[in-house]
Amino acid sequence: MSGQKRQRDDPQSVSEPGAKKRRNTTAKEDYRNRFRPDLFDQISLEDERQNYTHSSPYRYGVISQLIEPNLLKNVRQEILKNLSFTPKETDIYKIHQSGDLANLDGLDDASLKRLPSLLTLRNALYSSVFREFLSSVTNAGPLSGKKTDMAINVYTPGCHLLCHDDVIGSRRVSYILYLLDPEQQWGRQWGGALRLYPTKPYKSSDGTQIKVPAPDPTKLIQPAWNQLSFFAVEPGQSFHDVAEVLATRSQELNEQRVRMAISGWYHIPQEGEIGFQEGLEEELAVKSSLSQLQSQNNEHDLPKAHPKNYIDKGTQLSSSNSPNPRLQNAGNGTGDSESNGIAEAEPEEDTEDDILTESDINFLLKYLRPSFLTPDTVESLLKSFGDSSALLIKNFLNPTYAKSLRDYIELQPATLPHNTKKVEAQPPWTVACPPHKHRYLFMTPNAPDPSHQNLLSIKMKEMSPIKELLTNLLPSIAFGKWLHLATGLTLTTHDVRARRFRRGYDYSLATGYEEEQPRLELTLGLTPSKGWEEDEDEEEAEEGAESDKKTETAEVNNNTAKKQPPQPARAPATAAAGQNHDPPKADARNPDDNVGGYEVYMSTDPFSADAHAADPAVYQTAQDDDDEDDSVLFSMAAGWNRLSLVLRDKGVMKFVKYVSARAEGDRWDVVGEYGVADTGEAEESAGDGDTESTTDLAEAAEEELDSDSE
Numbered sequence: 001m002s003g004q005k006r007q008r009d010d011p012q013s014v015s016e017p018g019a020k021k022r023r024n025t026t027a028k029e030d031y032r033n034r035f036r037p038d039l040f041d042q043i044s045l046e047d048e049r050q051n052y053t054h055s056s057p058y059r060y061g062v063i064s065q066l067i068e069p070n071l072l073k074n075v076r077q078e079i080l081k082n083l084s085f086t087p088k089e090t091d092i093y094k095i096h097q098s099g100d101l102a103n104l105d106g107l108d109d110a111s112l113k114r115l116p117s118l119l120t121l122r123n124a125l126y127s128s129v130f131r132e133f134l135s136s137v138t139n140a141g142p143l144s145g146k147k148t149d150m151a152i153n154v155y156t157p158g159c160h161l162l163c164h165d166d167v168i169g170s171r172r173v174s175y176i177l178y179l180l181d182p183e184q185q186w187g188r189q190w191g192g193a194l195r196l197y198p199t200k201p202y203k204s205s206d207g208t209q210i211k212v213p214a215p216d217p218t219k220l221i222q223p224a225w226n227q228l229s230f231f232a233v234e235p236g237q238s239f240h241d242v243a244e245v246l247a248t249r250s251q252e253l254n255e256q257r258v259r260m261a262i263s264g265w266y267h268i269p270q271e272g273e274i275g276f277q278e279g280l281e282e283e284l285a286v287k288s289s290l291s292q293l294q295s296q297n298n299e300h301d302l303p304k305a306h307p308k309n310y311i312d313k314g315t316q317l318s319s320s321n322s323p324n325p326r327l328q329n330a331g332n333g334t335g336d337s338e339s340n341g342i343a344e345a346e347p348e349e350d351t352e353d354d355i356l357t358e359s360d361i362n363f364l365l366k367y368l369r370p371s372f373l374t375p376d377t378v379e380s381l382l383k384s385f386g387d388s389s390a391l392l393i394k395n396f397l398n399p400t401y402a403k404s405l406r407d408y409i410e411l412q413p414a415t416l417p418h419n420t421k422k423v424e425a426q427p428p429w430t431v432a433c434p435p436h437k438h439r440y441l442f443m444t445p446n447a448p449d450p451s452h453q454n455l456l457s458i459k460m461k462e463m464s465p466i467k468e469l470l471t472n473l474l475p476s477i478a479f480g481k482w483l484h485l486a487t488g489l490t491l492t493t494h495d496v497r498a499r500r501f502r503r504g505y506d507y508s509l510a511t512g513y514e515e516e517q518p519r520l521e522l523t524l525g526l527t528p529s530k531g532w533e534e535d536e537d538e539e540e541a542e543e544g545a546e547s548d549k550k551t552e553t554a555e556v557n558n559n560t561a562k563k564q565p566p567q568p569a570r571a572p573a574t575a576a577a578g579q580n581h582d583p584p585k586a587d588a589r590n591p592d593d594n595v596g597g598y599e600v601y602m603s604t605d606p607f608s609a610d611a612h613a614a615d616p617a618v619y620q621t622a623q624d625d626d627d628e629d630d631s632v633l634f635s636m637a638a639g640w641n642r643l644s645l646v647l648r649d650k651g652v653m654k655f656v657k658y659v660s661a662r663a664e665g666d667r668w669d670v671v672g673e674y675g676v677a678d679t680g681e682a683e684e685s686a687g688d689g690d691t692e693s694t695t696d697l698a699e700a701a702e703e704e705l706d707s708d709s710e
Contacts, residue, residue: 031123031124031127031129031130032129033068034067034068034071034124035066035067035068035130036063036065036066036067036068039063039066039133040129040133045133045137048061048063048137049136049137052137052138056198056218056219057196057197057198057199057218057219058196058199058231058234058237058238059138059231060196060219060229060231061137061138061229061230061231062227062228062229063227063228063230064224064226064227065226065227066177066226066227066228067124067226069182071117072121072179072182073182074117075117075118075179076179076182076260077117078114078115078117078118079098079152079260081114082114082115083099083115083152084098085098085152085154091162091507091509091600091655091658092161092162092164092509093159093160093161093162094158095154095155095159095161096153096154096155096156096159097151097152097153097154098151098152098153098154099151101122101148101150101151101152101262101264104118104119104122121262122150125262126148126266127145128145131143131144131145134173134230134266138173138230138231138232139232140172140173140232140266141172141275142268142269142273142274142275143172143173143266143268143269144170144266144267144268144269144270144273145273146269146270146273147267147270148264149171149264149265149266149267150263150264150265151262151263151264152179152260152261152263153260153261153263154258154259154260155192155242155245155258155259155260156245156257156258156259157245157246157247157248157257157662158244158245158247158594158595158660158662159244159245159259160241160242160243160244160245160658160660161241161242162435162507162509162658163197163213163240163241163434163435163439164240164241164436165213165233165234165236165237165238165239165240165436166233166238166240166265167233167234167236167238169281170267170268170281171233171265171266171267172232172233172265172267172268173230173231173232173233173265173266174230174231174233174238174263174264174265175228175229175230175263175264175265175266176194176228176229176230176261176262176263177226177227177228177261177262177263178223178224178225178226178227178228178229178259178260178261179225179260179261179262180223180225180259180261181225181256181258182225182226184256186222186223186225186259188222189246190245190257191243191244191245191246191661192222192242192243192244192245192246192257193220193221193222193223193242194220194221194229194240194241194242195217195219195220195221195240195241195242195243196218196239196240197213197214197216197217197218197239197240197241197435198213198214198218199211199212199213199214199236199237199239200212200214202299202300204299205299210236210300211236211237212300212433212434213239213433213435213436214420214433214434214435215420215431215434215435215439216418216419216420216435217240217241220243223259223261233265239435239436241435244504244660244661245257245259246504246661247661247662268281300434301432301433301434301437302430302431302432302442303432303442303444303497306444306495307493307494307673307675308475308493308494308495309492309493310477310480310491310492310494356373356478356481356482356485359478360477360478360481363476363478364478364479364482365398366398366401367398367401367469367472367473367479368396368397368482369395369396369397369398369399370398372393372482373482378482378485378486381393381486381487382487382488385486385487385488385645385647386488389646389647390634390644390645390646391486391487391643391644392636392642392643392644393642393645394641394642395641395642396524396641396642396643397524397641401465402641404465405465405466405469405526406528406640408464408465408466409466409526409528409668410528414665414666415502415503416429416441416500418502418504418505420433423441427447427449428443428447428448428449429443429447429500430442430443430444432499432508436509437509437511438508438509438511438656439506439508440499440500440502440506440656441499441500441501441502441506442498442500443466443467443497443498443500444470445467445470445471445475445496445497447467449463449464449467466498466526466670469496469498469524469670470496470497470670474494474496474522474670474672475494480494480674483520483522483645483674486645487520487645487647489647489674489676489677490676490677490678491520491674491675491676491677492674492675492676492677493674493675494672494673494674494675495672495674496522496670496671496672496673497670498668498669498670498671499667499668499669500666500667500668501597501656501659501667503595503659503660503661503662503665503666503667504659504660504661504663506658506659506666506667507596507655507656507657508654508655508656509655510602510653510654510655511653511654511655512651512652512653513648513651513652513653513654514650515650516650517675517676517678518647518648518649518650519647519673519674519676520645520646520647520648520673520674520676521645521646521647521654521671521672521673521674522643522644522645522671522672522673522674523599523636523643523644523669523670523671524642524643524669524670524671525636525638525639525640525641525644525668525669526640526668526669526670527597527638527639527640527665527667527668528640528665529663529664529665529666530664531595531663531664532595532597532598532637532638532663532667533598533637533639594660595659595660595662595663595664596659596660597637597638597656597657597663597667598637598638598656599635599636599655599656599657600634600635600654600657601632601633601634601635601646601648601652601653601654602631602633602652602653602655603631603633603651603652603653604631604651604652604653634646638659638667638669647676
């Protein structure tokens, strides 16, 4: 029940009003026999109207056995035999979709002969008799029979559609007509339910009344053969999603879990139709834009930004004339006097802001792998960051500390409830919301530490390793100095938090960064489970207390980065229209399947002719099915002990892909946002490596650094 692409390219985009006379148009009463015999009786109409009026969390309707059974069975057979489906995936959905059914009129006679039942169904759904019935039930006003808008969406295991409200342009009513296998009842445990979200009204600081969806849905409508689900499209009200279709380990069972449906919208009457109002479409477009602007209001969003200055007096972690780090020999942090390649440096009394003193080194050695404190390595990092404005560093943490961190995470409950009240009843997690922007668990530095009662390896009074990262390492002056030395940026503020994305529930949709001044964004991946990407060999339990006794080096991998989200060992195939007439088949659960959870930075082109033609409630980002997507600037899969640093510029979008229920575990990370002083000053401090913003990343190679774990 959502637009799936930019409107100008959308195969589900509507037909132009009056562009071509619809074929096979018959008299009003002729279409009654295409529906359930008693559907248009006054008693049935009143029952549906009452059910709709008294439904919640907002008004919706469900009509069983809507279409004459033989007609719908024929439609299903025509679809399976004659139509092809294209896999599509963005930040907000993963589906298989047909072409635009509104354009059936434009097909040649030979093609129409293969789809007579589908054409009849399309005409019946947009016939005056059914439109009047639906208008009466929903009280949504007259509906257009000219402007048709429908497509066939197929959800196989792993497919999903995340929270949105369907508001765009002239839409008045959303609907889904299910075309499931009539011989196979859909199991509730298979997922794929249409889920409706309640909203809560708030008053913004400017006095504007807005509605915000709750983090969790309260109504689940299970799919069923020949069932119509529908609701009026209301700005800030009609929030819904489609739950992931769940996979099993059985290929045979998965092939039964094919959620096929015709979905689309009814629009306001067009010129020449009864009920047409001059200027109404433009008025609705303004309201749609206003609704989207209100949805961008973040006053009631969680988490809230709490940037803190590094030094209370407002001074910055400034740069000196030389970008090269000056490091003191602090041993290996274990009392061993062996240098591990860490260079001699200035005496302790030298207090220039960018100098890592002996106490700084000792502090950082507890957390960072010693190789990342050597002058050569830090200079290499600086050069790489200057070239591409991004770094991806593997095996970043000190092995001893990483082991304690991993032990802690693996002792946590493997799953947490999908209920906000239950999750927040116990520290330390809070649910990020609203869900049409993001949903995940987060922990701030001020959050209470979780109880360790059942964690035998951790004493009750000890700080958890994750909390230690949030309160000790990431906001520290010493780590701020290291970031300055590794990036050449002058940092002013810090804001950090931990996140946990529950599999089968959590995500962060694409949002833009609108500040004029770029900021440095850090993500430290702490996901211990496997199966997130193909290349994981080097992360096989290399952590160990003994490994930090070796001389370690960081090496630059000069391979050009792929400008696309990390892909699993077996990426979804894209079938061109007409090449494959078989319906999409579900795959058995496989740890190498794409389970999401990757973080992506993407560019936007505000000068593009269709930059604002997209459905803002639905379309966020989309990869071109035919060409390499140059809009993807940087990406990092979920994984263990990997650090990304990205200089994010105005307009750059970022999202974390929905974590599939097929994932072997939740996605864990710690993130930081660091304020950056004037970019010109930062570039001067970078020396030979000119620091670019993320808008230049598409032309640069991603530098992937990995410490030697041999």
